[in-house]
Amino acid sequence: MIVIKNGTVVTMDDDRTVYFGGHVAIDQDRILAVGPGEYTGEDAGTEVVDAAGMVVMPGLIDLHFHTAIGKGYSDHLPLWEYLDACWYPLVRNLDAETAYWAAAASYLESVKSGVTTVNDMYRRLPDLARAAVDIGIRAVLSNDVALEEHNLDTLQDNKDAYDAVHGLADGRIQVRVGIEWLPLASPALLAEARALADELGTGIHVHLNESLTEVEDSKRRFGRRPTEVAYDAGLLGPDCVAAHCVWLSDTEIALMRETGTHISHNPSSNAKLGNGIARLPEMLAAGINVGLGHDAA
Ligand SMILES: [Zn+2]
Numbered sequence: 001m002i003v004i005k006n007g008t009v010v011t012m013d014d015d016r017t018v019y020f021g022g023h024v025a026i027d028q029d030r031i032l033a034v035g036p037g038e039y040t041g042e043d044a045g046t047e048v049v050d051a052a053g054m055v056v057m058p059g060l061i062d063l064h065f066h067t068a069i070g071k072g073y074s075d076h077l078p079l080w081e082y083l084d085a086c087w088y089p090l091v092r093n094l095d096a097e098t099a100y101w102a103a104a105a106s107y108l109e110s111v112k113s114g115v116t117t118v119n120d121m122y123r124r125l126p127d128l129a130r131a132a133v134d135i136g137i138r139a140v141l142s143n144d145v146a147l148e149e150h151n152l153d154t155l156q157d158n159k160d161a162y163d164a165v166h167g168l169a170d171g172r173i174q175v176r177v178g179i180e181w182l183p184l185a186s187p188a189l190l191a192e193a194r195a196l197a198d199e200l201g202t203g204i205h206v207h208l209n210e211s212l213t214e215v216e217d218s219k220r221r222f223g224r225r226p227t228e229v230a231y232d233a234g235l236l237g238p239d240c241v242a243a244h245c246v247w248l249s250d251t252e253i254a255l256m257r258e259t260g261t262h263i264s265h266n267p268s269s270n271a272k273l274g275n276g277i278a279r280l281p282e283m284l285a286a287g288i289n290v291g292l293g294h295d296a297a
Contacts, residue, residue, distance in 0.1 A: 002026045003039045007051030012058050024056055059116025064205075064243035064264035064293025067122040067131075069094075069102040071296075079211045079273045080183075087296075091123050091144060092151055099124035103131035111137055119241060119264070119293070121178045121205050123153055125161035129173045141165070142178030142205040145193060150184045155196050162200050174202070179235070181207035182226045183217045190233035203239035206230065209252065210244035211275045227252035236261040243293060246270055246278045253279070257286045269295030 002025070009022035011034055023039040025032040033039055042048070074086035094102075103122070110118055117138040122128060125141045132139035143153035143161060158177050166175040177197040179185055197204050209215060209226045218226045227248060230236055238260035245263045248256070256263060265278055283290050 001032070001043065001046045002049060003042055003046050004049045004051050004056055005038060007054050007056035009034060010055055010057040022056070057114070060114050061117040061119070061291060062110060062115045062293055063119050063241060063262070063291035064266050064295055065106075065110070065118040065120045066296035067099070067103040067106045067120055067128060068296045069098060075272075078213075079275060080213050082273065088150075088152070094123050096124060096127045099127035100131050103128040104135055107132055107135040107137045107139070111135060119176075119205060121180075121207075121243075125158075125175060126164050129165040129168055132173055133169045138172045140174045140176055140203075140205075142176040144180045145178050145189070146180045146184035147186060147189060150180075152180060152184070153178070155189075155192055159196060159200070162202065166200075166202070175200075176203040176205050179204070179206040181210065181214060182222075182229060183214055187222065187229055187233045190230055190235045194234045197239065203241070204235060204237070205241050206235065206243065208242040208245055209247045210270075211273070212247055215247045225249060225252055227255055231255045231259065238262075241291075243295070244270065244275070244278070245283070246276045248279055248283070250282075253282055253286050253288070256283070256288050260289075262289045262291065264293035265290050266293045266295045269293075 004024040006021055009019040009024060011017045019036040022036045024034050025039045025041065070090050074082050077085060107118065119140045120128060121142045121144060123144050125143060128139065128141055143158040145155055145158055146152040148154060162175040165173050177193050179190060179193050193204060208230060215225055218224065218229055222229045236255065236259035240261045241264055242261050243264040244266055263283060265280060270276060270278065
């Protein structure tokens, strides 16, 4: 048993109760007790953690995450140029060992920041899973699926990863279907991604409406805005996390609400890349479930 004492315990219960100088008692993977003052059920083998001056809170969920190598490279570039000059060349050349260590370093950084679950879209999922198991974090993994000419991942890669590692470590490792973003996809690929997710009984992770250039690309190639294309392809739904959603029209906000799609709001990434400021008040007013993600950099 582990007993955490003297901490400021932020319970996040229905009343948002906070215990100043409270305790949390844990046995294996179960919380036995949360409350004010001292815990009285300690036994001889109890490990006591003195959390004086610290906050004790539920683990954070990083709703949009990428394992990252090469942090700090090409930091001055806007999104599209950054992807072409830095991100895609790096991830196209990823080998198993690099993926493992990049993920281990990224997950360790997360744990040290209070994050216990990452929603990680990246490549070489079995190697990421090994890192997540070793670090002890909960990881929801999805591939960087794009049209074949972009030399990233395919839906077959994503299915293979699902078959290989979904459910590992008592369910701490889960695999979802990932779609990189619309500029590297087609309506047919989105529909196939939905079909695969339904076949596997798993969810979807996608970048949507991240930059104005993405919206313009979608209008030029498909005659509609990104979320409209995703909606028509059946991609959206209560099992789908859409990342960024900076440039949503009123119509697109309504589509998110109608489908019960969850949005990862990534303000630091949006600011760093100069992508703009998401319409958070309108999303929340529409009743959309919005979580926070840090993205990659
Ligand atoms: Zn991202």
